[in-house]
Every structure is written in C-alpha cells, then in structure tokens.
Amino acid sequence: MTDKRPCKVCNFTRQKSYGLVVPSLDELKAKGCEFLGFSPSAPVTVVLEDDGTIVEDQAYFLCLPLNTKFMLLHEEETWSPLRRMDGGTAWMARDSVLLETDAVDASTAEAPWLDLAQQLKQDLASIILMSEADLQMLVDAPRPELAFALGFQEKKAEDLQETLQRVLDRREEERQSKELLQLYLKAADKEDRQLEEPSQGGAGDVDVPDGMEVDSASGFMSRTLMVLKGKTSPETRLSTEDLQMVVSRGVEAMEQVLGWDRTKTSALLQACKAELTKRLEQIQAVQSIRSNTLMDSSQQSSEKSAEQGIKTAAQGSN
Structure with a gap:
C-alpha cells in the first residue's frame, strides 16, 4: 500500500487552503473537492500552486516534495501567479480571470x-x-470583455467606464486651470516689468522645457507629437503655444507631421482651433478684469490726489 503524503490544496483565488494527507492523486482530487466545497462530480484539474504545472501522472505526484501545495481548477478557471502588491510589503491573492479557452x-x-x-x-x-x-x-477596453473580467453586467461596466472618463476629464480641467493661471501670472509679471523698465522693452525670451527634445523634421517638441497622436481629446492636453503652432501649420503640413489622412487631420485642427479660441477668450476675460481693477485703482488715486489738492488750496486761502 502506498504511504500517505502530506500536502496542501487551495482554490484558484488562494482564499481557501487546506492541509491533506493522501496516498494518491485521485484521493487528492476527491478530498480536495470535499474540503473546497466543489461538487464531487465536477471535473477538476490539479496544478502546482507556485507555477501552474499540470499534475496528471501518479508517478510524478509521488516524486514531488512533501507539503507541496496544489491548486484545484474548474473548466473555466485558469492559474495565475501570486502578485506582489503594496510596494513589496504584502502578498495578496488575485482572482484568476475567467476566459474562453481559445482566448x-x-x-x-x-x-x-x-x-x-x-x-x-x-x-x-x-x-x-x-x-x-x-x-x-x-x-478604451472592449466593454463586454471588461464586464466579463470584472464579473459585472455590461450596463455596470458602461457606468464604470463613464465614471473613469469623468475622472480623466476632471484631471484635465484641473490641468487647464493651472495652465491658465500660469499664463495670467506670466502676462502680469511681463506687464509689471515693462512698466518698471519702459526703455528696455523688447522681444521676450522663449521658454523651452528642460529635457524636452525638438523633432528636427516637424519642429514640434517630442511631447507635443505624443499628445497629438493620443486617442482622446489631444487638443485639451496641449499648451496654448502648442495649439497656436498646430493651427498655424495648416492641414497639409500637419498631414505630413502626423502621417494621417486629410479627414482625420482636419478634424484635429478644427478641435485645436476651437480649444484655442476658448482659451483666448478666457485670457481676454481675465485681462479685462485686471484692466478694470487697475483702472478703478488709478481713478481712486486720481480722485484722492484731487481731493488733497483742494484741501491744500483751501488751507492756503485761509
């Protein structure tokens, strides 16, 4: 009679694990199904938990070290490795993805x-x-496949994708607001310097981001080209200067830069023009507010000076 061998058995999520002492591979399947709550008639596959090797041969089973850990899989379940999470501070089991056999x-x-x-x-x-x-x-993931991987209904997967898109849109709005504020501060600083040094007025320096290479063939920054070829609303991810450069190039030049057809390139340029117009309107609105504020401040100063002059004249006549 074959000696009984101690081993361990778990399900494909690794959330259930039991120690067994069995003499054979068939006994491992039988007892494993019982402990893991599987139907006795359900077909199962035995694999090594650490690397997914399928164990079908009794002789191979007997050659394995004592306390080897096995995983029992149903027909639609697949083995997946244990993932390291939290920067390497913890090991967490991850559900295997249920996929069709041919995929x-x-x-x-x-x-x-x-x-x-x-x-x-x-x-x-x-x-x-x-x-x-x-x-x-x-x-961008196919909705039916995403729903299947998550174990969701397709409508729930659609809601999830819409939520993720809103998260992306919110981050983009925050980035645009930051860029607009930086443009305003830059324009305000430039105006203040011109007021302080009127004799030194001239062309401003062109800022080139550190570590950003310029593509010699197109004249665009490498980051700009990457953003332009992105899938979702690339015009919202470009700076105002980049938008002006794209719009000024025209359709034919941008066709060569991007390697796209006329229809796709025209659609991108129209979107860039619309975005540029919107930003310029925002900048004009901010500048208008600032001009009105400066005008009010100047008017108050003039009124105060006039009032002081009247008081001085009245004191002199007395």
Whole structure:
C-alpha cells in the first residue's frame, strides 16, 4: 500500500487552503473537492500552486516534495501567479480571470488592461492611485470583455467606464486651470516689468522645457507629437503655444507631421482651433478684469490726489 503524503490544496483565488494527507492523486482530487466545497462530480484539474504545472501522472505526484501545495481548477478557471502588491510589503491573492479557452493564451499580451481590471475587482478605491494612462486603457477596453473580467453586467461596466472618463476629464480641467493661471501670472509679471523698465522693452525670451527634445523634421517638441497622436481629446492636453503652432501649420503640413489622412487631420485642427479660441477668450476675460481693477485703482488715486489738492488750496486761502 502506498504511504500517505502530506500536502496542501487551495482554490484558484488562494482564499481557501487546506492541509491533506493522501496516498494518491485521485484521493487528492476527491478530498480536495470535499474540503473546497466543489461538487464531487465536477471535473477538476490539479496544478502546482507556485507555477501552474499540470499534475496528471501518479508517478510524478509521488516524486514531488512533501507539503507541496496544489491548486484545484474548474473548466473555466485558469492559474495565475501570486502578485506582489503594496510596494513589496504584502502578498495578496488575485482572482484568476475567467476566459474562453481559445482566448487564454494570448489574453495577457493582447489585453494589458486585464491587470488593471483585476485591481478594480479587488478594490474599486484603487482608481485614485491609477495614472491617466491606466485610466485611459480601461476606458478604451472592449466593454463586454471588461464586464466579463470584472464579473459585472455590461450596463455596470458602461457606468464604470463613464465614471473613469469623468475622472480623466476632471484631471484635465484641473490641468487647464493651472495652465491658465500660469499664463495670467506670466502676462502680469511681463506687464509689471515693462512698466518698471519702459526703455528696455523688447522681444521676450522663449521658454523651452528642460529635457524636452525638438523633432528636427516637424519642429514640434517630442511631447507635443505624443499628445497629438493620443486617442482622446489631444487638443485639451496641449499648451496654448502648442495649439497656436498646430493651427498655424495648416492641414497639409500637419498631414505630413502626423502621417494621417486629410479627414482625420482636419478634424484635429478644427478641435485645436476651437480649444484655442476658448482659451483666448478666457485670457481676454481675465485681462479685462485686471484692466478694470487697475483702472478703478488709478481713478481712486486720481480722485484722492484731487481731493488733497483742494484741501491744500483751501488751507492756503485761509
């Protein structure tokens, strides 16, 4: 009779794990199903928990070290490695993604958003820590596949993508507000310097961001080209100076720069023109407010000087 061997068995989420002492692979399947709550008639596959190797041979089972940990999988369940989370301070089990058999092998390479979907499935609050690129990847993910990976109804997946898009839009609005404020402060500082040094008025220096390379063929910053070729509203991610440069180039020149067809390039330029017009209107509104404020201040100063002159004249006549 074969000696009994101590081993461990877990389900594919690694949330349930039990110690067993069994003499054979068949006994491991039987007892494992019983402890993990599987139906005795349900077909299961035994794999090594640490690397996913399928164990089907009794002789191989007997050659494995004592206390080897096995994982029992149903037909639609797949093995996935244990993921390191929280900067390496904790190990957390992650649910395997249930996929159709013919899509399993290429899923990781063809759908990089799957790891992000698993983070959301584990904790929806992880949205806060995701980069804009990660959020955009989830927004662009095929909705039926995203719903399947998350275990959601398709309508719920649609709501999630709309929420992620709102998060992206809010971040973009915050960035635009910051850029507008920087433009206002820059214009105000330039105006103050011109008032202080009227004799030294001249062309201002052109600021070039540190570490940003200029593409010699197109004349655009490398970051600008990356943003222009982005998928969602690239015009909102460009500075006002970049928008002016894009609009001034025209459709034909931008076709060559981007390598796009006329229709797609024209649509981008129209969007850039609209965004540029909106920003210029905002800048004009801010400058108008500032001019009115300066005018009111100057008028108050003049009135105060006139009042002081009248008082001085009255004192002299007395």
